[in-house]
Amino acid sequence: MNNPLNRPLGFGQILDQTFSITKRHFLNFFLIILILSGPFYLLQAVVELLYGATFFRAVELGTNWFDDLFMSFDTTSPSGSVAAELWSGGIELISYVFLPIAQASILLAIFSLRQGEQYSIGSVLKKAFSRFWPIIGCSLLFFLIMLGLIFVPFILIMILTMAFGFIHPVLGAVIAIILFIPCFFGVFYFYIRWGFYFGSVVIDRISPGLGRSWNLTKKRTWTLMGIYFLLFIIVLLTMSGVELVFGAFLGNSVLFQLILNVVEMITWVIYSVAFAVMFFDLKARYDADDLKELIESYEPLKSN
Secondary structure, eight states: OOOGGSSSSOOOHHHHHHHHHHHHHHHHHHHHHHHHHHHHHHHHHHHHHTTTOOSSSSOOOOOOOHHHHHHHHHOOOOTOOOHHHHHHHHHHHHHHHHHHHHHHHHHHHHHHHTTTTTOHHHHHHHHHHHHHHHHHHHHHHHHHHHHHHHHHHHHHHHHHHHHHHHOOOOHHHHHHHHHHHHHHHHHHHHHHHHHHHHHIIIIIHHHHHHHHHHTTTTTTTTHHHHHHHHHHHHHHHHHHHHHHHHHHHHOOHHHHHHHHHHHHHHHHHHHHHHHHHHHHHHHHHHHHHHHHHHHHHOOOOOOO
16 A cells, blocks of 8 residues: 555655645644634633633723733733633643544544545544543653653752852853753653553553553654654744734734634644654554564465
8 A cells, every 4th residue: 555654664764754734634633622722722712801801902092012012912811800810720730621622633534544434524523522531541651651751850959059059150050951861751651662652542542651651662662752853843933923913913812812723723733644654653663573573473384
């Protein structure tokens, strides 16, 4: 089968497939995320408007452009209401539950493409929701594991930084930097090694999938880290550019937040496609290795 998703891919080929699939199926994938996340973003906007936020930026007379530009990036809630922040935060928290379902739907759609089959938005959503509890449960487990891996080193770094900081502030800063770098790469390493549990839960129906992910990523860890880092840079530059351009004109308005939400959904599409391409690359390699080992271990029966 000449489908690239059925064979191992190099670093550049993974990126090429990611953006190629995103371009061809962007509307469907965006609609999947919009269906699951859009209502929550609209509800957030309604809550902010009810608590006094402005839809467009309210420009005050008498301020010059330079001052206006810096004032536009004020992160304080327009309404200044604690209740508005709580409502908005609660809605956002609930919306996070459905993001894994959106990612699972995109993964299932690309799995259909890998099999040479057609898919519909409704069919992949239905399949994703059929795995709702395994997806949510395993995602929560993974989140707690990563939280622990981040929290423990953070506490250790903070204690040692304060201890050496009492001797000399510069020494404390140096110790913090020296400890932060290996801790960061350590957490990143385990994020990659266990992070592909998601594909195993959705496609292979293996829960929690951490062991499966560890085996899949055994020989591809640094390549995957490079791809994730590149995607992070792309997302960071995109979000920063949008905030700079639209924030200068719209300020911290409801419209500005909606624009950011749309950009976040677009970046989530790219991430979900990239994850799917990487996961199927790992499966192609792992399945090929299994087949190779099986062939090598096969001994033909000797004739009597």
